[in-house]
Amino acid sequence: MIVSEYILVAIFGLIIGSFLNVCIYRIPKKLSIVLPRSFCPKCKTAIKSWENIPIISYIILRGKCSNCKESISIRYPLVEAITAIMFLLIWHNLWFDLSIYRMLMNLFFVSVLIVVTFIDIDYLLIHDKITYPVIIIGIVLQAMYNSLGQTVLGFFIGGGIIYLFILLGKLFYGQDGMGGGDVKLGALIGVYLGWKMTLLSIFLACIVGSVISGILILLKKKKSDYIAFGPFMSLGAIISLLFGKRILDWYLYYRW
Ligand SMILES: [Zn+2]
Incomplete structure (x- = not known):
């Protein structure tokens, strides 16, 4: 374990996190995630570079816009x-059983889940313009470096189970608690996880969700x-990814 590497990974994570904030704010509003520079949602003043340092700026500014003193949501540093x-956790796992390629893919996957989660909390909506391209990228990457068959199986089992949940919900409660966005997220x-870890993810999502x-x-x-x-599916997927x-192993060992 090399401490300096962990510090670099943490800084990289903070920078990506700052970009994810931009995605969470702008994607539902149909704004470009590249331009223009970030601005205060109230007074529209562009945020200066020194005010855009992850977490540190929030602390220095005491959670307020430097121009209009409007409070900045705690969610940004969060x-x-x-x-x-x-x-950091994904990087740490690299030492156990991951290739660099798999690690990069996991970083991408988790970043997408973070964006999906916070948009879903705000808008109760999972956007196709996130899920479709991310699914296609995942299938291409898995086909190149892994097994296409396993990936397709994961796709149908993940989406299929959630679709089944929706059908059962309609049948027994006459209402649908979930939507098409959840099927695509499944x-x-x-x-990204394959069918086994997806089953575990959905199982964990149901427990935590209830x-x-x-x-x-x-x-x-x-x-x-x-x-x-x-958000529960995302949480289940992240737990499965890190500790699945x-x-x-624990379950199969103690089952008998
Ligand atoms: Zn302002």
Whole structure:
């Protein structure tokens, strides 16, 4: 373990996290994610370079726009921190069983999940313009470096199970808690993780989702009857990606 490498990975994660914030803010508003420079949503003043340093600027500015003093959401530094932590964990896993290629793919996959999660929390929507290209990139990468058959299997099992959930929800409750975006997210996870880890992801998503929904209902914190399932699927996928192998080994070992 080389400490300087971990520091570099953390800095890289913070920078990517800062870009993910831009994606989360701009993609649902149909704005370009490249131009123009970031600006304050209230007074529209362009954010200066020194004000754009992940986490550090937020602390120096005490969470307020330097021009109009409008408070900046805590979510910006939070997304940056989450991204950096994910990157560190994926980098750490490299030492166990990953190739560099697989690691880069995982970094990309987790970044996409972070963007999907925060947009889904805000808008209850998973955008096709994110899922479609990411699925295609995943299939091409897997076909080049892995098994195309496994990838296609993951695609259909991931998407299929969520589709089945929707059908069953309609049948028993007369309503659909999930949407087509969730089916595409299931397929996307299937492409990147393969069918086994996708099953684990969805299983974990259901457990965490029921617990959190239960707590929200008890606290009466729920704004509507609908809770986005995408964030739970993303969380399940990230846990499976990082610890899935150990979870499955443990399960298979103690099952008897
Ligand atoms: Zn401002």
